[in-house]
Amino acid sequence: MWEIKKKFITDANIKAFNPEHRKTINFNISRYNESVEEGMLQFKNSELAKTRAAFLKHKVINELEKYLIEFELNFTKNGGKIIWAQDATEAVREILQIADKHQAKKIVKAKSMTTEEIEINTAFEKEGIDSIETDLGEYIVQIAGEKPYHIVTPVMHKSKEDIAELFNKQFDLDANSTPEDITSFVRKRLRKEFTSADIGITGSNFLIADTGSVALTENEGNGMMSVSFPKIHIVVAGIEKLIPSVTDLELFWPLLASYGTGQRVTVYNSIISGPKKENETDGPKEMYIVLLNNKRTELLKKERQRIALSCIRCGACLNACPVYRNIGGHTYNTVYTGPIGSVISPYMNGMTDYHHLSFASSLCGKCTEICPVKIPLHKLLLVNRNDWVKEGSVPGIEKKTMWGMKKVMLKRKYMNMGSYGIRNYALKKILSKTWGPRRDLPQLARKSFNQQWKENNN
Ligand code: SF4
Structure with missing residues (x-):
């Protein structure tokens, strides 16, 4: 600990x-x-938009089992398969089984914090399966051997110069490459990966209960490519990602875009309702959704934190x-x-x-x-x-300190004990370590509030 x-x-x-x-x-x-x-x-009235969104999401969380069942029913009707995963181990095991069944050697992945949560890339690596991040930010983080820095902008901690230096080291690109040069280089590299991948893995921004669909929001088109080219599509999503109806996207899409990146609407917004149908030309033959709990129900049990x-x-x-x-x-x-x-x-x-x-x-x-x-x-x-x-x-020491503080603070005579200098000295002795070396501990006043009150009211 x-x-x-x-x-x-x-x-x-x-x-x-x-x-x-x-x-x-x-x-x-x-x-x-x-x-x-x-x-x-x-937004004409952003407060109203927030109130509506909050109402809908809170309703879903309070009736989660109802919406989960509705989603499962509709997604299954659409031809998809639901996998319930109690924790990260179960989710990884199920995904590896699908990969094994289809003898997958290469996976393309769109950005998803839920897959970070189950550390699927580490599992693929152990099995000798190539897993390639296709979101530019995630791709940079992957080649740098780091974890995402931020849930929306994974590479926020790097400047364009840092990234140029990284690509120079990794791929021998010009050390002064511009963001455009780097983007174009990555785009060319990834094209081949999309068309030769066996499985595409994405997250889900929203799971839509009444249509049994996955709503995916992204700016680069890599999510759509990860869904369209490979024969198998696996979505990994937390059980809380539900919204009641497809019509709610009218509210959630602009809200997510505005608060996430400041856009009016994100560039690519897809609604994916199961695998490719008979009359469709593109899309995966099989689509799975791993619905992940991973202690979310622990939070659900907490009346206030849920x-x-x-x-x-x-x-x-x-x-x-x-x-x-x-x-x-x-x-x-x-x-x-x-x-x-x-x-x-x-x-x-x-x-x-x-x-x-x-x-x-x-x-x-x-x-x-x-x-x-x-x-x-x-x-x-x-x-x-x-x-x-x-x-x-x-810890015991904290408990004892609190107990002592309570005793002192509840008795006026203890509070007034000692001179101004002694009180400040004692405070410094007790708190200096916790207070840290970089800031000054405030001085206690020469006269307590109690003394000043008495003086001023006599
Ligand atoms: S990430 Fe966005 S929606 Fe989630 S708690 Fe923070 S502000 Fe709210």
């Missing part, structure tokens, strides 16, 4: 004082902020968060980062190892303010902290 927390604190310290990291992130987020302002202009399952993974709360912007995505050491990651990761990855994430917040509330589905993120962080205390997992 302490190793993970210790690593988090060490990495956070390194990142927060790295001027290059700060410069790149501030630049990329400032461009995002400008685009979002532009994208939001499409609302976090409404998240549409737009990434807006990450960009708004002062902590995320300073410590960066990799420091969290989890798939889902930023405020939403800090709320859900302690349940998905274990409270004992990841409780500290719920404390990694200034509680400024900017995340709650920005969230398009109105998840009260900063309040949920407090609920998580409360759970951590109620579970009795707080």
Whole structure:
């Protein structure tokens, strides 16, 4: 438990004082902020749009079993096959079985955080199966041997110069290559992969209950290619991805585009309803959806935190968060980062190892303010902290400190004990380690509020 927390604190310290990291992130987020302002202009009443979206998603989460059954029924009618996976191990085992059945040697993958969650690429690698990321950002992260930095923009931590340097090292491209040069190089390389892949794997932005379809949103067309060329299409999606009806996309697509990237609508939006039909020329012969639980039901059991399952993974709360912007995505050491990651990761990855994430917040509330589905993120962080205390997992020294503080604070005579100098000295002694070396501990006032009150009212 302490190793993970210790690593988090060490990495956070390194990142927060790295001027290059700060410069790149501030630049990329400032461009995002400008685009979002532009994208939001499409809503006459954005508050109403958010309220409607929140209502629909909260309704789905509260009646999840009903919508899951409806989705399964309709998707199966469309000719697709549903695989229920209780955890990452089950999901990986099922996917490998499909790959084995079709003797797959090459997989093309569109961006999907759910496949990151089950670490499918590592499993393919062990089996000697070539798995190629086809989203440009994910492709860059893959060749750099890193994990995605951000749930929407996986390569946000790299400048265009960093990427040119990476391609120079990996593929001997000119060290001064422009983003256009690099994109064109990757496009040519990937074309061959799409047409020769045995299986295409994608995530799903939304699972549509009333039509049994998958809604996929992307900007590069790589998702559509991953679905169209290979004979087999596998979707990996969390059970919370449902929306009630295909007509709800009218609301969710623009909302996701505006909050995710600042676009009015994302470039490619596909609705995929099962494998290729008899009268169709393109599409896979078989389509599977792996519906992943992986502790989502643990979160569902929590009356107050279950609302976090409404998240549409737009990434807006990450960009708004002062902590995320300073410590960066990799420091969290989890798939889902930023405020939403800090709320859900302690349940998905274990409270004992990841409780500290719920404390990694200034509680400024900017995340709650920005969230398009109105998840009260900063309040949920407090609920998580409360759970951590109620579970009795707080270390002995912290418990004793709190007990002592309570004793002192409840008795006026203890609060007034000692001179001004002694009180400040004692405070410094007790708190200096926790307070850290980079900021000054505030001084206690010469006179307590209680003393000032008495003086002023006599
Ligand atoms: S919690 Fe809200 S703001 Fe954050 S990623 Fe999810 S939907 Fe977007």
